[in-house]
Amino acid sequence: MPQKATTSDWVLTWEDDFTTDGTPDPAKWSFSGRRSPDWACYCADNPATTFVKDGQLYLRGIRNEDPADTAKYQTACIQTKDKFAFKYGKVEVRAKLSKGKGSWPAIWLMPQEAKYGGWPNSGEIDIMEHLNYDSIVYQTLHSHYIDNLQQKANPVNFATAPFKEGEFNTYVLEWYPDRLDFFINGQKTFSYPKIENADSSQWPFDEEFYIILDQALGGSWVGSIKDEDLPVQMVVDWVRVYQTNDQKQAKL
Numbered sequence: 001m002p003q004k005a006t007t008s009d010w011v012l013t014w015e016d017d018f019t020t021d022g023t024p025d026p027a028k029w030s031f032s033g034r035r036s037p038d039w040a041c042y043c044a045d046n047p048a049t050t051f052v053k054d055g056q057l058y059l060r061g062i063r064n065e066d067p068a069d070t071a072k073y074q075t076a077c078i079q080t081k082d083k084f085a086f087k088y089g090k091v092e093v094r095a096k097l098s099k100g101k102g103s104w105p106a107i108w109l110m111p112q113e114a115k116y117g118g119w120p121n122s123g124e125i126d127i128m129e130h131l132n133y134d135s136i137v138y139q140t141l142h143s144h145y146i147d148n149l150q151q152k153a154n155p156v157n158f159a160t161a162p163f164k165e166g167e168f169n170t171y172v173l174e175w176y177p178d179r180l181d182f183f184i185n186g187q188k189t190f191s192y193p194k195i196e197n198a199d200s201s202q203w204p205f206d207e208e209f210y211i212i213l214d215q216a217l218g219g220s221w222v223g224s225i226k227d228e229d230l231p232v233q234m235v236v237d238w239v240r241v242y243q244t245n246d247q248k249q250a251k252l
Contacts, residue, residue: 010242014084017238018057024050024078032077032212038219039106044074049215057236059215061103063227073225076234077214085112085208089243091127091173093213096166096235099133102225104216105234106130107171109209116200116207120147123204125180126158128171131222136160137171139182141192145202159190168237180205211239 016028031045042061049060059076066074093107107128114122124142131138140158145151152158161184163169172183180192194203215234218225 009244010090011245011248012240013086013089013243013248014241015239016057018052018055018236021053022051023047024052024057028080028083029078030081030083032079032081032214034071034077038221039104039214039216040077041219042071042073042075042217043077043214044069044071046074049074049076050078055237057213058233059105059213059236060231060233061100061215061217062231073217073230075214075216077212077216079110079210079212081110081112081210083210084241085210086241086243087206087208088175088177088247089241090175091211092170092238092240092242093127093172094168094170094237095128096168096237097130097137097163098232098234099165100226100229100232101132102218102222103229103232104129104131104219104222105232106212106214106216108212109173110212111204112208112210116144116204120144121200121204122207123209125173125175125205125209127173127182128184130163135162135165137163137184139171139184139189141180141205143202143204144200145198149201151202155193155195156190157192161187161189168235175205177206211241213239 034043061075064074109125111122116122120142121144126140129138146157174181178194182189
């Protein structure tokens with residue numbers, strides 16, 4: 001069985017420390033687009049929702065004040081698709097969350113090519129999702145095995161864990177060929193293993209994924225939005241991706 005990588009094994013592959021005020025670095029990030037899923041239905045390519053200031057990235061959910069946009073709300077949604085994707089490694093995101101009815105910030109990964117088909121067949125890796133006023137966050141996997149075949153207990157596909165409210169927390173995924181390990185502030189929350197002899201139904205996590213950061217509002221899971229609680233925001237201090245030399249070779 002592969003051994004857990006040690007600190008000295010990890011080599012920084014990609015990072016953003018958000019050092020330049022204004023629009024997030026266009027060489028690294030792009031607007032993910034407004035679409036029908038709940039998380040994306042208010043996405044707006046708007047400096048009022050998405051901006052870098054004083055070394056931090058601000059992702060906001062706001063009341064819409066743009067008369068040219070008929071949506072009631074606007075939310076921040078950015079991604080590294082077509083700019084940076086990777087297979088295996090460690091992702092670290094240091095972020096601070098606010099609270100509000102209808103608030104739904106997330107840090108997650110989606111497949112660059114979706115080689116096993118549309119959602120959920122090619123997988124989804126949710127490093128952090130937060131709802132409303134909760135004192136916990138969710139860390140979750142999605143796949144055909146989990147969502148279509150409803151195999152959510154063998155193995156368990158998610159965990160909830162406390163975080164330091166009103167402060168910066170570091171959310172981490174360590175991704176190996178045989179498992180996905182999740183952490184918050186250095187404490188392991190859960191591990192999702194590849195089942196022996198599993199095919200892509202249970203383990204689509206052998207392809208390149210890209211990063212999404214968003215501050216969504218409302219939807220069937222999080223519930224209704226309380227306008228008095230707006231704006232809500234996720235502030236990101238940095239995003240870092242590490243790989244071992246062996247993992248880098250796995251891409252080749």
